[in-house]
Amino acid sequence: MTLATDVGELLHLVPVQRAGFALLLAAVGLPVIGVVIVGLDIMPVRFAMMHVALLGIAIGMLTGLDPALCALVACALAGAGVAPLARTPDGLSGAMGLLMSLAIAAALLVLAVSGVNASGAFSLLWGSILSVGTADLVVLGILAVVVPGLFWWRRRDLALLLYDRELALCSGVPVPRLTLILLVLVAVAVAGAIKLTGALLVDALTLLPALAARRLGRSLKSITAWAVAIGVVVNLTGFLVALSMDLPPGPVLVLTAGAAVLGVHLIPERRITSWRPTASASHPSSH
Template identity: 85%
Template sequence: MNTVAAADLEELLQLVPVQRAGVALLLAAVGLPVIGVVIVGLDIMPVRFAMMHVALLGIAVGLLTGLDPMLCALVTCALAGAGVAPLARSPDGLSGAMGLLMSLAIAAALLVLAVSGVNAQGAFALLWGSILSVGGADVWLLGGLAVVVPAVFWWRRRDVALLLYDRELALSSGVPVDRLTLLLLVLVAVAVAGAIRLTGALLVDALTLLPALAARRLGRSLTSITVWAIGIGVAVNLSGFLVALRFDLPPGPVLVLTAGAVTLTAHLVPERRDSSCRAYASESPPSSH
């Protein structure tokens, strides 16, 4: 294993691509772990894989039309998130929808690539991600998510807490469930697509799901879970990035292993027997109407 000297590490940190990657990871640590809280709360773990395939379809369309592939991936994922929202009305609608979406998206992507004659290897390469290739547009996207996602949670924290706890309870309490579910699924889709550039589609859990899983173990309400998720995300992203630079390792896998280690450590903390059931519901008492 190659080790970068302290002086060389300091020089690395002066490079614009490295600084941009660090800023992107810091912004991602604010918005994306909160998206992970939604994924865990709605029990839609397959959404990461579904959106990876949808993003591939968007990339294929971008390569075919000459538009920016990642912009097309973001738009396609946002439309897919909005499209599956109505299926959330049934108990297992979302989990089934993700499997259907995954199959249709990959089939459509391969068809577009075949018809267009575009090099499929080039399209798939965009899904592997590279933190040091992050551009200004990616930073702006992550910055927007860092503002919008926590703002939505704080603005509608009671409604979100009830929805993540029990859909029927949220409906009976006057929560606009359909509109809120639509908003959350669009945010999830865009966030997952935005994270692809940082770690790649296969390693996106390091930025979203793993901090949320650790936070759910430590938090006692939606607010505390969200704060824990952001704190863990910041610690994991910055420490993992510095370790990768220090030992000349690929940042993506290091981030995943760092996040995984924190998650495993969090699960060593004794848990109250009823905490996982009541964490979301404890945000505020339901309405009486």
């Protein structure tokens, strides 16, 4: 009873309410980004954007601008910049390796030359969910609307692109433009999750719900719906557990999402499906 009372009192605090609302918004948009990451097989993008986020944070601390905003802009520009190299997953992997090296080197150089406290910059990578502000909520809200909206609007094109790039090209899908949009959204999502879990634990909000959803869904539409549902349950459950046990939310969210993935994979293997496009999706989209 005391535990429930303590959690109830915490939930009346404005920073806690903002954090919970931010996680709810994140659960709508970010797991769909995870579906993109898994579908395009672009795992290295996450790691590269973590390094780019650090560079943006360093620039923000040097210039006096909002470090999180600078990280967001830096990631968006980096995502747009590497899009022309994303013709194949291998080509993108090489570009991400180069981007990671350059970004971390530039970040360390900026910190060294400016005399900025490096520990302050690196601390932002671990997240500070109770410091979520209005700007963070706006970014997460935009992602929560734009990402599912894009999936609904261009669902046939996306189904083809995530299933087979060459088939999408032959079917008239604007692959380069769509890939550019998706990479920018992935980059912005990583930056937008910095305050929630830290860039190093962003998988809890993006990739892990998508991995669990792939086990349950039978099409891109159902996989996306499952990813959002799992994201909502994982985020709210992990946050409440962290509050009740006075633990850092980031690691708890990762462990909660990981438990969900492991639990889903106990389902018999016959449930595994792919997002092979339907016959109607094999034709060029009218959009």
